[in-house]
Amino acid sequence: MQRIETSLPGVCVIEPKVFGDVRGYFYESYHRERFAQLGIGDLFVQDNCSYSLGGVLRGLHYQLRHPQAKLCRVAQGEVFDVAVDIRRGSPTFGQWTGVILSGENKRQIYIPSGFAHGFAVISESAEFVYKCSDFYHPEDEQGIAWNDPQVGIAWPLADPRLSEKDKKYLFLEQTDPALLPVYR
Numbered sequence: 001m002q003r004i005e006t007s008l009p010g011v012c013v014i015e016p017k018v019f020g021d022v023r024g025y026f027y028e029s030y031h032r033e034r035f036a037q038l039g040i041g042d043l044f045v046q047d048n049c050s051y052s053l054g055g056v057l058r059g060l061h062y063q064l065r066h067p068q069a070k071l072c073r074v075a076q077g078e079v080f081d082v083a084v085d086i087r088r089g090s091p092t093f094g095q096w097t098g099v100i101l102s103g104e105n106k107r108q109i110y111i112p113s114g115f116a117h118g119f120a121v122i123s124e125s126a127e128f129v130y131k132c133s134d135f136y137h138p139e140d141e142q143g144i145a146w147n148d149p150q151v152g153i154a155w156p157l158a159d160p161r162l163s164e165k166d167k168k169y170l171f172l173e174q175t176d177p178a179l180l181p182v183y184r
């Protein structure tokens with residue numbers, strides 16, 4: 001298992017050790033000690049799974065008062081997964097990083113709290129599974145628009161299918177600063 005850094009300090013990719021044999025394959029998708037050795041020491045309290053059709057984009061989401069670090073992977077299919085640094089005062093404020101996660105590459109992305117997260121499905125469908133370091137608090141849900149030109153994410157989809165909620169989020173610079181996390 002190895003940790004690969006991204007352009008955003010704190011956001012990293014974990015590449016598992018995959019054991020293949022005539023039956024198929026095996027890998028550890030999470031191991032508390034080994035992940036802690038790679039700098040991911042969060043206590044994860046919730047596991048989520050979403051299934052999406054190709055062309056769907058979910059995001060960009062975060063929780064403000066109940067921030068969630070996330071450890072994400074794709075069980076089936078392929079997505080372009082994105083983290084955006086939205087922490088006020090951060091040296092990398094407004095910057096994004098994107099990685100391909102797929103059932104095939106078995107990569108995981110670790111996104112610390114304070115980042116907005118989203119993904120676009122680039123296969124026919126995708127099953128997306130992730131661990132969160134805090135519980136879901138619907139009243140605390142926040143988001144920024146996926147297509148903020150100043151953030152400039154190079155999404156592989158031009159006209160994605162969005163939830164009604166995700167259509168309403170504002171660009172980062174239009175967002176009330178009080179609704180953005182603070183860099184510590």
Ligand SMILES: Cc1cn([C@H]2C[C@H](O)[C@@H](COP(=O)(O)OP(=O)(O)O[C@H]3O[C@@H](C)C(=O)[C@@H](O)[C@H]3O)O2)c(=O)[nH]c1=O
Nearest residue numbers: 048050058059060061062070117118119135136163165
């Ligand atoms: C996220 C979440 C949703 N739900 C419910 C609320 C709603 O009825 C239904 C679908 O919710 P949403 O439309 O918010 O699901 P979705 O758009 O998939 O939201 C997720 O997007 C990705 C990008 C993230 O990073 C996650 O943290 C989460 O925000 O599931 C829960 O019960 N628990 C949860 O933890």
